[in-house]
Amino acid sequence: xxxxxxxxxxxxxxxxxxxxxxxxxxxxxxxxxxxxxxxxxxxxxxxxxxxxxxxxxxxxxxxxxxxxxxxxxxxxxxxxxxxxxxxxxxxxxxxxxxxxxxxxxxxxxxx
Amino acid sequence: xxxxxxxxxxxxxxxxxxxxxxxxxxxxxxxxxxxxxxxxxxxxxxxxxxxxxxxxxxxxxxxxxxxxxxxxxxxxxxxxxxxxxxxxxxxxxxxxxxxxxxxxxxxxxxxxxxxxxxxxxxxxxxxxxxxxxxxxxxxxxxxxxxxxxxxxxxxxxxxxxxxxxxxxxxxxxxxxxxxxxxxxxxxxxxxxxxxxxxxxxxxxxxxxxxxxxxxxxxxxxxxxxxxxxxxxxxxxxxxxxxxxxxxxxxxxxxxxxxxxxxxxxxxxxxxxxxxxxxxxxxxxxxxxxxxxxxxxxxxxxxxxxxxxxxxxxxxxxxxxxxxxxxxxxxxxxxxxxxxxxxxxxxxxxxxxxxxxxxxxxxxxxxxxxxxxxxxxxxxxxxxxxxxxxxxxxxxxxxxxxxxxxxxxxxxxxxxxxxxxxxxxxxxxxxxxxxxxxxxxxxxxxxxxxxxxxxxxxxxxxxxxxxxxxxxxxxxxxxxxxxxxxxxxxxxxxxxxxxxxxxxxxxxxxxxxx
Numbered sequence: 274x275x276x277x278x279x280x281x282x283x284x285x286x287x288x289x290x291x292x293x294x295x296x297x298x299x300x301x302x303x304x305x306x307x308x309x310x311x312x313x314x315x316x317x318x319x320x321x322x323x324x325x326x327x328x329x330x331x332x333x334x335x336x337x338x339x340x341x342x343x344x345x346x347x348x349x350x351x352x353x354x355x356x357x358x359x360x361x362x363x364x365x366x367x368x369x370x371x372x373x374x375x376x377x378x379x380x381x382x383x384x
Numbered sequence: 385x386x387x388x389x390x391x392x393x394x395x396x397x398x399x400x401x402x403x404x405x406x407x408x409x410x411x412x413x414x415x416x417x418x419x420x421x422x423x424x425x426x427x428x429x430x431x432x433x434x435x436x437x438x439x440x441x442x443x444x445x446x447x448x449x450x451x452x453x454x455x456x457x458x459x460x461x462x463x464x465x466x467x468x469x470x471x472x473x474x475x476x477x478x479x480x481x482x483x484x485x486x487x488x489x490x491x492x493x494x495x496x497x498x499x500x501x502x503x504x505x506x507x508x509x510x511x512x513x514x515x516x517x518x519x520x521x522x523x524x525x526x527x528x529x530x531x532x533x534x535x536x537x538x539x540x541x542x543x544x545x546x547x548x549x550x551x552x553x554x555x556x557x558x559x560x561x562x563x564x565x566x567x568x569x570x571x572x573x574x575x576x577x578x579x580x581x582x583x584x585x586x587x588x589x590x591x592x593x594x595x596x597x598x599x600x601x602x603x604x605x606x607x608x609x610x611x612x613x614x615x616x617x618x619x620x621x622x623x624x625x626x627x628x629x630x631x632x633x634x635x636x637x638x639x640x641x642x643x644x645x646x647x648x649x650x651x652x653x654x655x656x657x658x659x660x661x662x663x664x665x666x667x668x669x670x671x672x673x674x675x676x677x678x679x680x681x682x683x684x685x686x687x688x689x690x691x692x693x694x695x696x697x698x699x700x701x702x703x704x705x706x707x708x709x710x711x712x713x714x715x716x717x718x719x720x721x722x723x724x725x726x727x728x729x730x731x732x733x734x735x736x737x738x739x740x741x742x743x744x745x746x747x748x749x750x751x752x753x754x755x756x757x758x759x760x761x762x763x764x765x766x767x768x769x770x771x772x773x774x775x776x777x778x779x780x781x782x783x784x785x786x787x788x789x790x791x792x793x794x795x796x797x798x799x800x801x802x803x804x805x806x807x808x809x810x811x812x813x814x815x816x817x818x819x820x821x822x823x824x825x826x827x828x829x830x831x832x833x834x835x836x837x838x839x840x841x842x843x844x845x846x847x848x849x850x851x852x853x854x855x856x857x858x859x860x861x862x863x864x865x866x867x868x869x870x871x872x873x874x875x876x877x878x879x880x881x882x883x884x885x886x887x888x889x890x891x892x893x894x895x896x897x
Binding site for chain 1: 725727728729771773775794795796812813814815817818820841847850851852
């Protein structure tokens with residue numbers, strides 16, 4: 274796999290609902306699109322400060338440690354603004370890698 | 385401008401005396417002349433070979449001269465062949481207009497003045513030659529741009545030189561070769577045949593000093609160690625930007641036209657610049673790798689009753705260096721074993737790796753248990769390295785009893801190979817850098833003859849399989865431990881990874897004798 278010449282395909286969609294902000298991610302996330310993922314999540318968190326943020330991971334096929342770092346930092350940013358941040362519907366390899374680094378429960382509990 | 389002697393004109397007229405007259409005038413003006421009797425004869429002859437111009441009677445027995453002209457202009461092979469109509473009978477402005485609208489470049493009406501004929505032929509040729517030069521230059525510049533893009537996108541010197549030679553062969557329509565010094569001090573030459581087939585090999589530069597700037601000389605192929613079948617003479621164009629930088633050589637067969645010499649210079653400069661950029665990039669990568677390696681242990685400790693092997697495979701030069709690390713130290717009667725991976729790929733990740741490694745050695749020397757060491761590193765990172773994250777698997781082993789205490793922080797499970805069975809040593813606790821609560825240390829025993837295998841994700845991670853399947857693949861291959869532990873690690877790397885590596889791969893094997 275040549276990451277330098279083939280940046281992973283990834284998309285996002287943000288819905289600001291009355292009671293929460295929902296971000297739907299799709300594609301693959303790694304070092305090559307770390308910056309993009311950071312700004313998508315931070316923008317969404319700041320769009321509804323204090324509102325619970327839910328990240329739908331159903332269509333994410335791959336995430337590496339850089340992507341996980343972004344999720345953890347987004348969680349911290351939401352907490353700083355007085356809101357909550359939780360992942361929903363993570364499955365397959367994505368859930369597996371979150372469990373190996375032992376942050377699955379933390380990131381899905383919404384504390 | 386092309387001399388008239390090289391210019392061949394096809395004269396088309398059904399009347400022999402008229403053809404004779406036209407041929408006579410044009411030959412005396414220095415043109416070569418071929419003849420055709422009617423429209424079909426003319427089109428046949430045009431299919432057989434190119435002509436520089438057609439002098440065409442409007443009234444032919446088999447078809448109209450206007451139709452012959454339309455055929456010439458409609459065929460891509462002859463569309464840029466100029467046509468001059470000659471008309472025997474009195475014609476009015478409307479007829480002449482029809483001829484010119486049909487694609488003719490000039491229209492002469494009898495009685496024809498020989499001087500006017502020759503002057504008209506020369507004027508039309510002048511215009512066509514200028515147009516052809518402009519078209520050639522535009523095409524050459526377009527191919528130059530394509531080649532420049534291809535060499536800029538090349539990932540290594542082999543690809544760069546191959547693209548450069550193939551691009552030069554396309555640009556000039558001849559065999560071409562490009563040579564320069566690659567990063568590892570050797571010189572390489574890429575050869576492209578006229579058909580575009582490329583071979584790359586070693587090359588010895590001549591002793592002469594190449595001047596700064598772009599220069600062009602002519603020589604013999606043998607002087608430049610080009611293949612025996614290279615046609616002499618060879619045109620050698622060089623580009624060198626600074627006295628302390630190696631030059632780049634472009635070899636082509638001698639150009640005939642001014643357009644080519646302009647393109648030669650531009651191409652050589654573009655290739656020279658691309659080679660400089662490639663050297664700089666390779667150099668950066670080499671410095672980063674050297675620095676990263678200097679941050680890892682220099683020697684393995686000698687521990688009675690324990691056999692150790694370590695492998696560290698660097699990522700490909702196209703990938704950034706990673707933050708994989710390992711640690712093996714004898715601390716009193718204990719062996720400290722650790723493997724880890726800092727999130728991110730950069731020299732910065734390598735420096736974070738060094739800080740974590742030094743911290744873990746320091747905390748271990750103080751005599752803390754693995755879980756406490758991990759907690760202390762975690763606190764240190766949150767305070768002093770905010771935003772950084774890493775995985776770490778750390779254990780202290782008593783070589784005499786085989787008793788091991790392990791603390792994991794988000795790292796992949798080590799494998800224990802004992803009595804023909806492979807088990808995954810899972811100890812789930814969060815990765816470093818977020819200061820989350822941890823579970824107690826895991827205690828287990830490595831029996832005599834047992835082997836513990838630690839690794840980073842480069843060994844098992846592939847996007848087409850799950851991590852579970854990656855670990856299962858490793859378990860299958862790891863069960864059979866070679867007598868030589870170094871060979872064991874090499875075999876696992878060979879069977880599980882596919883160089884060039886997108887990521888670093890570290891493997892640590894520890895066996896109790």
